[in-house]
Amino acid sequence: MPSRKPTITDVAALAGVSVAAVSKVVNGKGSISAATRERVLTAASKLRWTPSAAAVALRSAKTRAIGMVAKRSPDLLSADPHFTLLISGIESELSPLGYGLLLHIVGEEPSAEEAAYRRLADERRVDGVVLTESRIGDTRFELLRTLGVNAVLIGTPWRDDPVPSVQATGLDSGLRAAVEHLVAHGHRRVAYVSGPEDRVHTLYRRRVVEDALAAHDLAPSHSIVSDFTAAGAVDATARLLADRRRPTAVLFANDSMAVAGMSAARRLGVDVPGELSVIGHDDLPLGELVYPQLTTVRQDLVGLGRAAARVLLASLDEIEDASVEVRPPELVVRESTGPAPDRT
Amino acid sequence: MPSRKPTITDVAALAGVSVAAVSKVVNGKGSISAATRERVLTAASKLRWTPSAAAVALRSAKTRAIGMVAKRSPDLLSADPHFTLLISGIESELSPLGYGLLLHIVGEEPSAEEAAYRRLADERRVDGVVLTESRIGDTRFELLRTLGVNAVLIGTPWRDDPVPSVQATGLDSGLRAAVEHLVAHGHRRVAYVSGPEDRVHTLYRRRVVEDALAAHDLAPSHSIVSDFTAAGAVDATARLLADRRRPTAVLFANDSMAVAGMSAARRLGVDVPGELSVIGHDDLPLGELVYPQLTTVRQDLVGLGRAAARVLLASLDEIEDASVEVRPPELVVRESTGPAPDRT
DNA sequence: GGCCACAGGTATATCGTTTAACCTGGCGTC
DNA sequence: GACGCCAGGTTAAACGATATACCTGTGGCC
Numbered sequence: 001m002p003s004r005k006p007t008i009t010d011v012a013a014l015a016g017v018s019v020a021a022v023s024k025v026v027n028g029k030g031s032i033s034a035a036t037r038e039r040v041l042t043a044a045s046k047l048r049w050t051p052s053a054a055a056v057a058l059r060s061a062k063t064r065a066i067g068m069v070a071k072r073s074p075d076l077l078s079a080d081p082h083f084t085l086l087i088s089g090i091e092s093e094l095s096p097l098g099y100g101l102l103l104h105i106v107g108e109e110p111s112a113e114e115a116a117y118r119r120l121a122d123e124r125r126v127d128g129v130v131l132t133e134s135r136i137g138d139t140r141f142e143l144l145r146t147l148g149v150n151a152v153l154i155g156t157p158w159r160d161d162p163v164p165s166v167q168a169t170g171l172d173s174g175l176r177a178a179v180e181h182l183v184a185h186g187h188r189r190v191a192y193v194s195g196p197e198d199r200v201h202t203l204y205r206r207r208v209v210e211d212a213l214a215a216h217d218l219a220p221s222h223s224i225v226s227d228f229t230a231a232g233a234v235d236a237t238a239r240l241l242a243d244r245r246r247p248t249a250v251l252f253a254n255d256s257m258a259v260a261g262m263s264a265a266r267r268l269g270v271d272v273p274g275e276l277s278v279i280g281h282d283d284l285p286l287g288e289l290v291y292p293q294l295t296t297v298r299q300d301l302v303g304l305g306r307a308a309a310r311v312l313l314a315s316l317d318e319i320e321d322a323s324v325e326v327r328p329p330e331l332v333v334r335e336s337t338g339p340a341p342d343r344t
Numbered sequence: 345m346p347s348r349k350p351t352i353t354d355v356a357a358l359a360g361v362s363v364a365a366v367s368k369v370v371n372g373k374g375s376i377s378a379a380t381r382e383r384v385l386t387a388a389s390k391l392r393w394t395p396s397a398a399a400v401a402l403r404s405a406k407t408r409a410i411g412m413v414a415k416r417s418p419d420l421l422s423a424d425p426h427f428t429l430l431i432s433g434i435e436s437e438l439s440p441l442g443y444g445l446l447l448h449i450v451g452e453e454p455s456a457e458e459a460a461y462r463r464l465a466d467e468r469r470v471d472g473v474v475l476t477e478s479r480i481g482d483t484r485f486e487l488l489r490t491l492g493v494n495a496v497l498i499g500t501p502w503r504d505d506p507v508p509s510v511q512a513t514g515l516d517s518g519l520r521a522a523v524e525h526l527v528a529h530g531h532r533r534v535a536y537v538s539g540p541e542d543r544v545h546t547l548y549r550r551r552v553v554e555d556a557l558a559a560h561d562l563a564p565s566h567s568i569v570s571d572f573t574a575a576g577a578v579d580a581t582a583r584l585l586a587d588r589r590r591p592t593a594v595l596f597a598n599d600s601m602a603v604a605g606m607s608a609a610r611r612l613g614v615d616v617p618g619e620l621s622v623i624g625h626d627d628l629p630l631g632e633l634v635y636p637q638l639t640t641v642r643q644d645l646v647g648l649g650r651a652a653a654r655v656l657l658a659s660l661d662e663i664e665d666a667s668v669e670v671r672p673p674e675l676v677v678r679e680s681t682g683p684a685p686d687r688t
Numbered sequence: 689g690g691c692c693a694c695a696g697g698t699a700t701a702t703c704g705t706t707t708a709a710c711c712t713g714g715c716g717t718c
Numbered sequence: 719g720a721c722g723c724c725a726g727g728t729t730a731a732a733c734g735a736t737a738t739a740c741c742t743g744t745g746g747c748c
Contacts, residue, residue: 019728051467104439124396263635264635
């Protein structure tokens, strides 16, 4: 069994043509007659030949791979499958085209992330990268621009920036619906527990909530800035409930926090949704697992991943039409919300 | 701004040496005087030069990347961050050595997985792969062997096989402790809800449970085969609780199922842990989020990922000592277990 | 002093593709 | 009948590193 990997030369020999001819048929360039194309193709499949990624990358300066670096500790990462869903979406677009996804997970150390991008760029391992979690004062766009790497952002850039980005249409609709839902159920004291303030969506969503409440002459009863951890959510919940003018409903920035908050409330003897309504964000499977099931704002994370991948692929001239449907965020009403309790 | 990427030639020119010399210093081969080494190094850093991954891969037939293919639907993937933790562990070992992780997520279609491995191998994109979820009748070892790809399995191979594998020491200790815990609390009717039967650990764990119970002259009151889905867990729980000789405790094959089962029980008006004790497996952050918090068998998934990476790196002669500490599984007692209810 | 060994390099082939530049035979056109 | 042109190839030069083979000047040793 000749275990040596076949090369284009072997294929050319078997087909009785030059290596250039083989290259042309597999890349669909130049003009090759149907007859020889056929010969080449059968020779290739007979030898189970596939172009070496390294050689192609070297010669054509295209790696057919895209990169992603996730900045998060293992703990947070596994508590919130946000990334996982995005990755699924990305992969579903890359796979059919034979593109690979090079993933780097870096901890919270500030320099690690930049180093990861640099390495990806310097070693020329990827043709582009997808950025997640748009941050305020984000330096990554600038960095990648100087590194000469294609990038696409999932989310809204923190300021007007030429970096391509993808986001759901009707971005605020889900959150608005959530607020309406609460107000319609008689809630007047609604709290908002956000994620870290350096995230763009943190501010954006807070504004949407304020806006939506303002339409009813209301304002958030409390506005707490938290991290994405369970401990943070528990702490926030405890503080909210300790207030003698405690909220009757609380919106959390993601599902993990919402679930943690809900549990914290129940642990403190506060019934959900009887005494407190809770709404999450993202609609992770987690929300359906728990009791009571979580009312949440569904976000099409898989769709966002796909969209990002397509934008990137389009900028690499790999596909023409980058568009893909990203379902707008929508409210999913389950069990964790209900009518506001009677006046305390 | 000359945006062209610097090459080894530029560095050599700047340092006033031959390209071969540069190559030698960056690879630490041959003999180079400290003085020229210094010159080369400063030249390299002045130009921000890093060897092109493609060129290195082509010339030395080493890609400095390892691959992983996860076979799971996006839904399951995000419900159970199992993979994510393994990946974190793997990455933490790869990163420092400049290795990349090429990730492929394939759906449940049977051929997709094999195709992904083949592509990885044929295109020579990786130096090795890590396999997860050891299956009974697993054909991947054979496949990778014929493809000539290094592999390491996280888990126990289904039969004696030369493929290297990593697993925690004292593999059964956690589950045994779980059973002891239940028995000590007076439980006599203990059910086991497993994952799909094609997984090696499914059978293994069931045997461990049976064994541990047998030591007390007991046997599982019920043994249900489920998938890893929430729906499956809910269904299993409903069936268990419908039995008039219902179990007083149930062990689930993973935390997601356990949480879903726990919720299902509560929804049916069954108190946890008052009337039913529930134990999960893996100790995902999820278990701490919910109320009551989940008693579970902790598995050092990050450690397993690290171990797998190190074994692979060692077989690539990248490191000498593959060993890494994988914490043995241990029981984490939280709130979802308690004394068996009084004789019904 | 002559010879060898060795440290410290240099020159060059090579990895497997792509691609620009070049050939060639046959056909349509004037 | 000469010419040009084009389909359908071929040749050979890159791409950016690594590694083998080969130099050269010292110093040690007898």
